[in-house]
Amino acid sequence: MKNFLLSAFFLFFSFNIMSQEAIWDSPDLKSPEINADNSVIFRLYAPNATDVKITGNWMEAEGWSPGTVDLTKDDKGIWIYESDPLNSDLYSYSFLVDGVRVNDPSNVFVVRDVNTLSNIFIIEGKLGDLYSVNDVPQGTVTYRWYFSKGNDKDRRITVYTPPNYEQSNKSYPVLYLLHGMGGDEEAWSSLGRAAQILDNLISRGDAEPMIVVMPNGNVAQQAAPGKSQEGLVQPSMSLPNTMDGKREKTFIDVIEFIEENYRVKQSASKRAIAGLSMGGFHSLHISRIYPKTFDYVGLFSAAVFPDESVDSEVYNNFEGALMQQMENGYELYYIAMGKEDFLYDQCVELRSIMDSIGMSYIYNESDGGHTWSNWRVYLSEFVPMLFK
């Protein structure tokens, strides 16, 4: 009896999977399959579909979005596409089945970018390995809540603490790492692979052990979609108060929370702030209006100037505050921008202002545009320069 029941237990699971396969009527497919030369085969079982395409972030853009390529159907109803060999990196893709955007049913790994889920895969090698979990000491990722006085609400925050933080008595430097418009406190830890990048750089001796603080920069929001009292509402780009000065003015709440709750070094030489797009805009202005607070600033594909409808003292005295920042002294001002980025001209204008007042910075101009592929690279380049 006992043995019969237990066998039933194991049988159930095989049977259950078989049964699901029967329902979906789908063979056990491997997709994506990465070949030895780093070309990639994608497969989708869809015998009744008439048109299947794939869109992936390695494809030539068509307008603002990546292009699409047709898959070919074999005689078993499996649609197949094989890419050219790809460089080592993390990639995202989706299928289009008869016009409907579909995640690959053979790949459970997805990331959310604003209101879109995409599958991901990694090509091993230089960048791919940097974004992977390796046999190295792992830091801790914590999702917790704090009260923001300036915004009068409880807010969720992501904190990375480096390996051995819990066991040591040391104090650590802090990088405040800010997301872009449509992002939230989960963006850098999911799309940005921040924990993997830090674990790997620290274990190689390329970066100082540091705490990385990833707050939610949308001050109208408590937390990422689905993680707040708003419930399971679809994410939106159109949030109020994202670039009107309120974020910058209330950022002190984040710093105070971290410095009261973590073993951190509390001096400008041990604080960095960086962000992408809107988060670069926030980093630029926060580092201006909190003088002598951050000796390291990183702008990744940053917006620079507020919209003309915005009226906030935060954005006053732009050049004057930069000159003051220069006079106060700092260790590093890092600016990175893609050649095809739609914010490229803003970056040119910022650099021309900085040049005109003699303010030094490191400038990394990369290929490509406003993409996570670039932002992961910028982070990987920025972090090793910190706190040395």
Next chain:
Amino acid sequence: MKNFLLSAFFLFFSFNIMSQEAIWDSPDLKSPEINADNSVIFRLYAPNATDVKITGNWMEAEGWSPGTVDLTKDDKGIWIYESDPLNSDLYSYSFLVDGVRVNDPSNVFVVRDVNTLSNIFIIEGKLGDLYSVNDVPQGTVTYRWYFSKGNDKDRRITVYTPPNYEQSNKSYPVLYLLHGMGGDEEAWSSLGRAAQILDNLISRGDAEPMIVVMPNGNVAQQAAPGKSQEGLVQPSMSLPNTMDGKREKTFIDVIEFIEENYRVKQSASKRAIAGLSMGGFHSLHISRIYPKTFDYVGLFSAAVFPDESVDSEVYNNFEGALMQQMENGYELYYIAMGKEDFLYDQCVELRSIMDSIGMSYIYNESDGGHTWSNWRVYLSEFVPMLFK
């Protein structure tokens, strides 16, 4: 110039979204839409599809899996289905577009169960509110790594600490909460809504503030799929050493890690262990072979007996160890099982053994089978009985 550039920044985002819509050629749909009577409308734009179905966990099962229902296409190419009014709960569903399993493109909220992603939604009310983020103090969820001596590897673990844990100096009781076959250290925090359930029960005064430890019970595995050195490999049910005694024997590593790293009360009266399915099996046997360690035991849809091929001293002396457990004393032995669960007969046999030796327990027999809907309810019933 500045204003032009910034306007371009905002324009880009609206344009980008428009552009994506143009590519997908899909109107901005609301799906799922929950009506006032708790019926739910599902919508999918798929003008070129010939057959669209929905499968959801509220539907009558067909064999092991939920059934499917056809959607109806309107003259704009939008496929629509409206459910009957649903009870308050958390539900999961997927579409089938011309036979291909598809997540709802209008709903970014998905959960992974083994190798399948499904969309979720919540119907407000009794259970739905318990699984939601409410205006109450929120605990902290931490994903971190520890070294397991018994398994000779670094392993990932999820730890929930209750609101104010970080600010207080108190020590807390601990619930060890174990997942089932195919699960991992992320199962209870995602599918199980454990953090939300605890936050809500604690804030209502229905549960003691406690730490909830959610380890990975697959001892051959370091971490959840995608979170380990194995990389982005598809999850599988077929892992070695899941129910052969190794988990039970090496569980001491988890307890020691927690008691060395968290402010916890270190007595049997302040330790609970509970799990679902395979995790119930582990809870049963761990509580037997670690005498005087757990005064609270919870078996949710538990397997009870090892497979006949298994030869481990862990499973010897079954009745004798239960009698010893009874003699040592405990506060609560909670057993929950669904009427339609395929493990129902194992539960009958366990209860008959316990009855025959006079070992007391609380028994909750529910409707339904081997489902997360049941396990969330069992957790919500079990937790208020702990540490009183």
